[in-house]
Amino acid sequence: MVIAIDGPAASGKGTLAKRLALYYGLPHLDTGLLYRAVALTLLDAGRDLADEAAAAAAAQSLSPDFLGDPRLRGSAMGEAASIVSAQGAVRAALLDWQRRFAGAPAGAVLDGRDIGTVVCPDAAVKLFVTASAEERARRRHRELGGRGEPVAYEAVLADILRRDARDADRDAAPLRVAEDAVVIDTTSLDAEAAFRAATRVVDGRGGERG
Numbered sequence: 732m733v734i735a736i737d738g739p740a741a742s743g744k745g746t747l748a749k750r751l752a753l754y755y756g757l758p759h760l761d762t763g764l765l766y767r768a769v770a771l772t773l774l775d776a777g778r779d780l781a782d783e784a785a786a787a788a789a790a791q792s793l794s795p796d797f798l799g800d801p802r803l804r805g806s807a808m809g810e811a812a813s814i815v816s817a818q819g820a821v822r823a824a825l826l827d828w829q830r831r832f833a834g835a836p837a838g839a840v841l842d843g844r845d846i847g848t849v850v851c852p853d854a855a856v857k858l859f860v861t862a863s864a865e866e867r868a869r870r871r872h873r874e875l876g877g878r879g880e881p882v883a884y885e886a887v888l889a890d891i892l893r894r895d896a897r898d899a900d901r902d903a904a905p906l907r908v909a910e911d912a913v914v915i916d917t918t919s920l921d922a923e924a925a926f927r928a929a930t931r932v933v934d935g936r937g938g939e940r941g
């Protein structure tokens with residue numbers, strides 16, 4: 732069974748995807764990491780994030796070993812990933828990679844922005860995980876403070892709003908809710924309640940614990 736999870740930055744989709752993968756015994760791919768890795772490759776090579784030829788080449792030669800690099804985490808790389816991910820050639824280069832992952836015999840859980848709409852349009856389960864921008868900013872603000880990276884709440888909110896706009900307004904695979912997706916709004920749900928809501932949807936589509 733393929734479980735496709737999409738949603739905006741800091742909506743809780745990554746945490747939910749990991750838990751669902753563990754619970755149903757499926758492999759998990761955080762597709763945001765692929766775009767982050769392309770951005771980091773460009774920055775390491777001293778290239779501009781808007782350099783489309785260099786970005787496409789980086790996406791074509793992406794190595795899975797690179798996905799564990801701790802520099803991929805953090806909001807600066809998220810912002811850089813959002814810029815390279817608007818390029819059609821980058822998206823095309825990463826598409827096969829993601830589809831191969833989703834084609835694993837037992838299925839897989841993938842989370843990102845276009846999984847239910849473009850990467851796995853036939854996924855058995857599609858979830859769209861969202862929350863108000865203010866709540867997502869509060870969570871990100873708390874997380875950064877906890878990691879010893881204090882930033883003003885207003886700056887975090889501005890960053891989230893800018894990223895939402897870029898991810899939703901681009902021409903190539905913009906962030907949107909797939910027609911057959913179930914929306915889980917986590918504004919007033921904790922991680923446990925979001926997980927329970929998601930398992931109800933998966934179980935209703937014939938999901939079985941692995």
Ligand code: DC
Nearest residue numbers: 762763766809812813816843844845
């Ligand atoms: O989920 P994330 O914050 O790690 O994603 C970083 C950026 O990568 C996000 O702002 C847009 C892009 N992205 C994308 O365009 N498509 C995906 N499937 C996943 C991420």
